[in-house]
Amino acid sequence: METPEQRIQIAVQKTGRLTDHSIDLLERCGLKLTRSKDQLICYGENMPIDLLLVRDDDIPGLVGEDVCDLGICGLNVVEEKRLTRESEGRETSFKQVFELDFGHCRLALAAPDSVEYEGPSSLENTRIATSYVGLLNQFLSTNGINAEAVYFSGAVEIAPKLGRAEYICDLVSTGGTLKANGLREVETLLNSEAVVIQTQKPLGAEKQALVDKILQRLDGVLQVRESKYIMLHAPKSALAEIRALLPGSEAPTVLSLDGSDDKVAVHAVCRENVFWETLENLKAAGASSLLVLPVEKMLA
Numbered sequence: 001m002e003t004p005e006q007r008i009q010i011a012v013q014k015t016g017r018l019t020d021h022s023i024d025l026l027e028r029c030g031l032k033l034t035r036s037k038d039q040l041i042c043y044g045e046n047m048p049i050d051l052l053l054v055r056d057d058d059i060p061g062l063v064g065e066d067v068c069d070l071g072i073c074g075l076n077v078v079e080e081k082r083l084t085r086e087s088e089g090r091e092t093s094f095k096q097v098f099e100l101d102f103g104h105c106r107l108a109l110a111a112p113d114s115v116e117y118e119g120p121s122s123l124e125n126t127r128i129a130t131s132y133v134g135l136l137n138q139f140l141s142t143n144g145i146n147a148e149a150v151y152f153s154g155a156v157e158i159a160p161k162l163g164r165a166e167y168i169c170d171l172v173s174t175g176g177t178l179k180a181n182g183l184r185e186v187e188t189l190l191n192s193e194a195v196v197i198q199t200q201k202p203l204g205a206e207k208q209a210l211v212d213k214i215l216q217r218l219d220g221v222l223q224v225r226e227s228k229y230i231m232l233h234a235p236k237s238a239l240a241e242i243r244a245l246l247p248g249s250e251a252p253t254v255l256s257l258d259g260s261d262d263k264v265a266v267h268a269v270c271r272e273n274v275f276w277e278t279l280e281n282l283k284a285a286g287a288s289s290l291l292v293l294p295v296e297k298m299l300a
């Protein structure tokens with residue numbers, strides 16, 4: 001068994017919106033996991049990789065301070081941490097490597113329904129409740145606005161009712177929470193989704209090879225999510241047009257068809273989803289016997 005120093009540590013949210021997606025993604029990279037009794041660590045059974053289950057807000061710090069080699073958390077948390085470090089004169093010691101296409105939300109500025117909003121100038125000399133002081137101050141300074149960010153660690157949406165702020169700046173996904181509290185979105189500060197971050201510290205050769213391997217598998221898992229394998233028959237005369245219609249495919253394989261001089265078979269990996277419209281366009285261009293298959297795994 002490797003010593004802890006030889007194993008890779010990945011920081012993942014313990015309980016929350018990102019937990020299931022993050023663990024599922026790593027399992028799809030081939031990692032078999034067992035949870036420790038205290039539920040704080042998931043041990044990798046078949047690879048020297050362990051997951052540290054923590055609060056999402058702690059993830060950039062753990063990766064930045066080298067406790068963990070990789071982490072999965074929202075871009076909102078990553079950017080807020082980066083700005084906080086910047087304001088303290090410290091460099092960011094983690095880098096973002098992948099966007100993961102889950103945990104989508106936006107950091108938005110919201111106003112009470114009763115308040116008229118005419119653009120950022122309406123914020124002048126107001127108080128804005130938020131957990132995202134860094135991102136809010138960045139927005140205010142970009143727009144040359146003088147307003148006070150009032151820190152709330154949670155339940156930001158009740159701040160106007162409590163008389164603690166005129167506006168709020170918080171994460172929104174469906175908008176249901178804002179609506180239920182008589183608020184409406186007026187500005188988007190950041191579009192966010194879950195991302196993978198990596199330590200900037202140089203690792204030993206063995207550890208680096210393992211980090212590269214897991215990142216390559218993650219890339220493969222992300223690519224196959226949208227990818228399709230498409231097979232069709234095409235008249236040779238329409239080949240150029242048909243190739244141009246194949247979404248996100250680089251070099252399709254063109255094979256001769258037994259007993260046919262004027263038709264060929266075309267096989268291609270399309271790195272984008274193949275919609276019914278695409279199939280209809282291919283058919284209109286002369287393609288026949290169209291078949292679209294999901295891709296299970298991919299290694300570039």
Ligand code: PRT
Nearest residue numbers: 016017055056057074103104105171172173174175176177
């Ligand atoms: O305990 P821990 O600190 O780890 O959890 P947490 O409560 O801070 O995080 P969690 O699980 O709520 O969110 C984790 C990450 O999910 C966030 O950092 C975002 O990157 C992402 N995410 C996606 C969201 C939302 N969607 C979201 N809707 N995070 C929070 N919300 C909040 C929103 O602020 C609102 O109060 O959920 C509420 C419902 O949203 P609506 O707009 O759908 O009503």
Ligand code: ZN
Nearest residue numbers: 055056057058
């Ligand atoms: Zn949190």
